[in-house]
Amino acid sequence: MKKSYRKWLIIVSSILCLSLLLFLIYNIQTHKEKKVIHMVYIPKLIDETNDFWTALIEGANMAAKDYDIDLVIDGGTNETDYEDQNRRIQNAIDSKADVIAVSPISYTNTTEMVKKVKESGIKLIFVDSGVDEDVADALIATDNFAAGMKMGKFMQQSLDDDSQIAIVSHVKDASTAIDRERGLRAGIGPYEDQIVEVVYCDSNYQKAYRLTKDLLEKYPDLDYIAGLNEYSAVGAARAVDEIQGAVSQRVKVIGFDNSLEQIKFLEKGVFQAIVVQKSFNMGYLAVETALKVLKGENVPPVIDSGSELITKENMYTEQNQKLLFPFFDK
Incomplete structure (x- = not known):
């Protein structure tokens, strides 16, 4: 009887120890999985x-x-x-x-x-x-090269052999500035040599505004200005918008990004188009x-989050309204 009792006691103890061991392993694994x-x-x-x-x-x-x-x-x-x-x-x-x-x-x-x-x-x-x-x-x-090319191809439609183009970029040593400018140059194709100057605003609205004012004074026959990020595009648009009459109608501006101010400039016709990032x-x-x-x-080593070129004519489509006014919705 005592031997049988001991036998069952050993079996029960072993089961309990095994259960405890499994419980501990499960908790350790769960803790690992839940590691913040x-x-x-x-x-x-x-x-x-x-x-x-x-x-x-x-x-x-x-x-x-x-x-x-x-x-x-x-x-x-x-x-x-x-x-x-x-x-x-x-x-x-x-x-x-x-x-x-x-x-x-x-x-x-x-x-x-x-x-x-x-x-x-x-x-x-x-x-x-x-x-x-x-x-x-x-x-x-x-894909900043592709986005810049979208800008350039759109611009090319309004260019001719006498057109003068200026670029208001953001930070000279930033890869985004480098790639967007490369894409834009590829996009305007035969008119690349008509880029009269590239300036850098260091991602400052006011500096972009001042640089654009200087460009408009230096090149009175300037036809097109491309702003390569929100700061440069907004600053350029503010400067062009200030100029009344025939000059403001002649100088075209294309921008990058979609702040509320940029959308207003697009509606007003100061921007011919904007490239919107997602x-x-x-x-x-x-x-x-x-x-x-x-x-x-x-x-993938590179994941393109996407971009779209939006004009005054297509800005009111449902798809483009979602891009212009994302409301931070997933």
């Missing part, structure tokens, strides 16, 4: 007056909420200060982030710092722009892609 992912996103700047960056950051925040990711947004206030951005990247490395997303300010001067991210064993995602080396796990951005989608995709990279899933 720490992600840092460092945009070129945080500026509530700029609808592009506001929408992009809103998209990233929504994705972080949907996927339960601890997302920290750490951006400066100057789109040309790559040294400040480099310090923020170093801080993100020091924080032991699981993944760091960056919108590099400089095509060349940010490279060495983002390489440190990978050397630290941290996953790296580029958003909106890149650097001069293939270092990131993925790039989520507008900035909210870009931010959302950046976080979603970062999660896939962390899970070891295969992702």
Whole structure:
């Protein structure tokens, strides 16, 4: 009887120990699965007056909420200060982030710092722009060359052999500025040599306005101005809109992005067209892609978040209204 009792006691004890072991393994595994992912996103700047960056950051925040990711947004206030951005990247490395997303300010001067991210064993995602080396796990951005070409092809319809063209760009060393200008030049084709000057506003509305005023004075026969981001396009449009009469009617402007002010200029006829980026989608995709990279899933090295050229004639279609007024909806 005692032997039988001991036998059952051993069996029951073994079952209990095995159950406890399985319970502990399950909890450890569940804890691992529920580990909160720490992600840092460092945009070129945080500026509530700029609808592009506001929408992009809103998209990233929504994705972080949907996927339960601890997302920290750490951006400066100057789109040309790559040294400040480099310090923020170093801080993100020091924080032991699981993944760091960056919108590099400089095509060349940010490279060495983002390489440190990978050397630290941290996953790296580029958003909106890149650097001069293939270092990131993925790039989520507008195809800026294609977007610039859309601008150029549209402009070409109104150009002739006597046309004078000026470009108001944003930051000289930014990959977005480089690629959009390349695309625009390819798009206008035979009229490329008629670009009289390219100026850079350093992503400042007022500087873009002043530079455009100078261009209009320097080139009284100027026919077309292309603004390559929200700051440059808005500044150029403000300057052209100020000029009354025949001159303002003759000088055509094409812009990039879709702030409320830009939409008003499009309705008014100051802009002939604007190229709209899908900035909210870009931010959302950046976080979603970062999660896939962390899970070891295969992702395309470059993900085009898309762009559309919108004119006064087609701006009221349902599809384009959604692009112009996204209301930060996923």
